[in-house]
Structure formats: C-alpha cells, structure tokens
Amino acid sequence: MLDFFGDFDLPTIGVLSAATVLAMATMSLIKLKNKEVQVDKAVSSILAGGSILGGVVGKSIFNVIAVSMNIPTITAIIQSSVLAALLTLVFIYFLKKDKVKSLAFKNKAGIFSIGLALGFLSAFLGIGGGPLNVTVLILLFAMNTKSAAVNSIFIIFFSQLSALLLIAFTTGYAEYDLSMLLYMIPGGILGGIIGSNFSVKLTDNQIDKIFSVTILVIIFINLYNIVEVTFL
Template identity: 70%
Template sequence: MEMIFIFIIYFVIGLLASTLGAVAGLGGGIIIKPVLDLFGHFDLPTIGVLSAATVLAMATMSLVKFRKKGHKTDKVVSSILAVGSIFGGILGKVIFNIIAISLNMPTVTGFIQSATLALLLTLIFIYFIKKDKLTSFVFKNRLIILTIGFILGFLSAFLGIGGGPLNVTILILLFSMNAKNAAINSIYIIFFSQLSALILIALTTGFSSYDLSMLVYMIIGGIIGGFIGSSIVIKMSNTQVEKIFNISILVIIFVNIYNIVNLLY
C-alpha cells in the first residue's frame, strides 16, 4: 500500500510539472529538479535522468499536439539554439559529473545548483515584471544565436532543469517573441537538449547505476501532462501564459531557497 502511494506521488509530480511546463514553456525539469531535491529519495545524477526522461516525454507529446493544431515554431532560430544547446549541454553534463560523481561532492553540487537556480529565476522574475519598459532585440547572426544556445545548454545541463525559463526569457528578450510563441519554441529546444542528454548518458556511463524505479510513472505523467498542457496553451492568451509563467517561477524560487537552507543546516 505504501509503495502504491509513492508511485502515485511520482506520477503526480511528472503530471503537474509537465502540464505547467507545456503551458508556460518551462519544460518541467525546472519543477521536477527542486521538488525531487526536496523529497531526498534520489541522488543528484538519478534526479537528472528522471527529469530529462520525463521532460522529453512531455516535449514529444507537446510538439505532436502543436503540429496537429498548426502551431509552427521558428525553426531557423530554434534549431540553431537547439544545436548550440546540445553542445553546451554536453559540456555542462561533463562538468556536473566531475563535481558530483568523480569528486564525490553531491552536497556542494546541490548547493551550487540550488543557489544558482534561485538567483537566475529571481533575475528572470524581475525581468518579466519590468520587461515592458525594457528594449527587446532581434538577433539574426547565426554564430551569435549558436553561442546563446551553447550557454543555455550548458546552464540547463549543469543545473539539471531542462532550460525552460531560460529559453523563454531569451526568446522574448533577444528574439522579440511574445510569451505564447516563446513557450512553444522553448518546448522545441527542450526536446533536442533532453534527447541529447539521455543519448550522452547511454553512450558513456549507461543507466545501470541509476535508481530508475520511478521512471515509468514519471514518464506516463510527462506524456499526459504534455497532452493537457499543450491543449491548454493553444487556447490561452499571451497575458495568461505570462501570468502562469510568473507564478510558477515565484513558487520554484521559494522551493530552491528552502532546499538551500536544508543543505546548510
């Protein structure tokens, strides 16, 4: 009975994170990572795998839904960002593995992740409050776009978050997309970054050393969440998407702060 309850909890985590992730372009990893940190059932490398697999399932379902409904992504910008994020993600994962696994410093890594994430999300939240007063840009140089994607991929892989909030913010600030289009394009980028992260693990360490007992339940939640979230966002306005994004970011900031306090004490 207790195990069934645990299965349900992890299914619900995957479902809710993926639904919010698909609606606001968050991806879901930004929610899954701090929540699983909070539960403390798995080590950091395992959390990274669970998060990546769930987010990939969500992104796949969302993209299928968007395609059927005729919602197109800016494939030129998003594809270049995705390529950059793949290479950046490889470097980010390598550095994460060195610190968390090779040097065996999971507590230090967890603290760096939570503190960096809390800081980045706070800056993103402030940006969205002030963004109407700030200038947005339209970058067209492909090398610059590739470099931006590399940085996004590096941060996302090291922090284990899938990159959603960073993607959305950059797409609005540097490519002048509205919140809804940024959310949809963010899912496109996330699909490739998470796929590459899992392929990298498969080709290097393999999955045998990870505790993936909750993987199936979280992936099922990710698929259903991707379907629900993508169905919702299609019907929403830019303002509604933005509000959900801001509320989600604020909640995640507080969860990360709580995790930092737990690590310190």
C-alpha cells in the first residue's frame, strides 16, 4: 500500500511497514494472551528463533540491494513480483485446501529452517508475511486457520523486531523520513486490537473468506505496482 501511494522511497517504506506491523503484532499478542486460542509454544518458540535470524538476513540483503547498490526500482519490481507470485499460490491453496493433506512437522531443525525462511521473506519483502505464514503453518503443522493466524503473529513480531534492531545498530534512523509513524503506529495498534477481537469471535470459515478476499486485493495492488514502476 505504501508503494502504491508512492510518497516514500523503498528503504523508508521498509522501516515504516516494519514498525507498524511490529506495533500490530505486539498489541495482538497482548490481547490474545488470555484468550482461548490454541498456541503450540514449542513449535512457535523454534519458529520465532528461526524468524529472528531470517529477519536479520532478509533485511541485510534488502539493504545491500536497495541502499548500497542503490537500485530501488529493480528492488521494488523484485519485491512486488515475488509477493504477487507467493500470494497467488496461497490463494490457490486456500481454494483447494480441503483436498490437500496437512502435515505435522516435528523435526526441530526443520521447524527452525521454516521459521528462518518465513522471517527472511517477511523482512526482505517488507511485509508482516501473515498470509504466507498462515498457509505454511496450516500445511506443515496441521493447524486450523485461527491457530495459524495467532502463531503467525509470533513469527511476525520477532522477524520485524530483528529487522528494526539491525537498522538501529548499523545505519541508524537519521536518514529516514519517519514522520508518518506518528499516525501509522497508533493505527497498527488499533488494528491489532480490532483484529484480535475479530479473531476470537469469527469462525474458521468466516476468517477463510476474509483471508481470501484480502489476498486477492493485495495481489492486484502488487500487479499494479509492477506495471507502474516498469512502464509509467
């Protein structure tokens, strides 16, 4: 969405997005702490550990491409293309998920690797990664949509936190225009409150429908961004 409005450069968008998503994830975890939502603490902890490392690696590679090499246009095309492709696969999976058998991954090294991959994509693409996280958690850990959404927030929290800490301890934030955070962080917190309340009240089927519509909207926005950056 920030790329769509075109008011900020790509590195700034990454910071704005990460900070807002981190605020959302923090509030969501606080709100969901005392709710009756199933969370596999063992799996989530290992996934979170992997996502921390993945977040650092993803943001480091992003900084090399977008900042050091100074090729933001190519980076934007890569980000939008990869995200559109991944979300298209996610959408197809959700249409067919009743016919796809879910796994129950138990290997700790494998779980850590999955967390690393999800954290990497989350940080590199500059997104929370929710739709992708939820799909992977359902497919590989036999979670329902509601439980997968909650566990996804753990991954989002740690991947975005690690990405922001990496910037803090390397380049710092002085070169970024972060004035919009005064509005975006409260918006992220309010969104986290509203979203966590809906999460426990809606059925899995209702969440699936909202999820699918949201994915379609994001896919079309990314396709528009690719066309705008390439041809307009």
